[in-house]
Amino acid sequence: MLLKIENVGQYLRDAGIKPSIQRLKIFEILAKSYEHPTVENIYTQLSPEIPTLSKTTVYNTLKLFQKHGLVMVINIEDNETRYDADTSFHGHFKCNVCGKVSDFNIPNTQPLIESLKGSLITESHYYLKGICAECRLRTDN
Amino acid sequence: MLLKIENVGQYLRDAGIKPSIQRLKIFEILAKSYEHPTVENIYTQLSPEIPTLSKTTVYNTLKLFQKHGLVMVINIEDNETRYDADTSFHGHFKCNVCGKVSDFNIPNTQPLIESLKGSLITESHYYLKGICAECRLRTDN
DNA sequence: TATAAATTTGCAATCGTTACAAATCTGAAA
């Protein structure tokens, strides 16, 4: 989802991260769009603006965000790691035709799983794959 | 979960796959255990029994199983692809301490997601991460 | 037994990610 953060610099500072230009821009891409970009996506988008940007910086920064709980990792495809600045519990839907990943709300709260009694749950992930409405219309599926 | 398949050879044949020794053994590892092995796991387990086994064969075979709907991919960690011969909808829980991945049943049916109306859903994945009961007791978490 | 097709194998290539050390930047003290 689109996160409404007025001051990204403050948001990072509050999380204990010094807001360098690279960090600010990377976080903005994550927060101010509906995409769930890969490292490659972020790097490509930012390169014109920050020509000296290194892909290593993107990796390092995302690791840093993760460590501070500002970002969650989306593993839908095994060869495609995506990132999301919305860390609240929500689902992801990936269209196998156009490749887009969209968010969806999960109505009810998580069910209590009997067999996991005694376990500590720190992360929940729910995702679906299929063909999105637009692609179905377009391709007659 | 533990799949109860009396005749693995027949099961593969029914799916349109000729049951070679390699395919049989690889499928047995997937079906007859609670683990959710990686390619590495499978290769290591089978190597003593089939000394000529190639890791490429494991990859090819898993791709083939996938194509015929006999196997689902589990992407919990971005650097660790696991496989499961139980393709029915169920959840996975990964313990961050011992690393084990266990199954759990999901009680109620999937909620209808309003925003996905018109989409065709072909795969559902639900997974949790945390610390399992055993590791909590052992490590005092 | 001969031959074609299917399967397996081994190796090289690819790609995403990480390690690491040098370069650059930032902020505080002098």
Added chain:
DNA sequence: TTTCAGATTTGTAACGATTGCAAATTTATA
């Protein structure tokens, strides 16, 4: 302002999982 230490960024090399591909082997068929 200048200097210096620490933080951050960068580029390159290394690594590991996965794939491409062609040769070798096995299996099925005539």
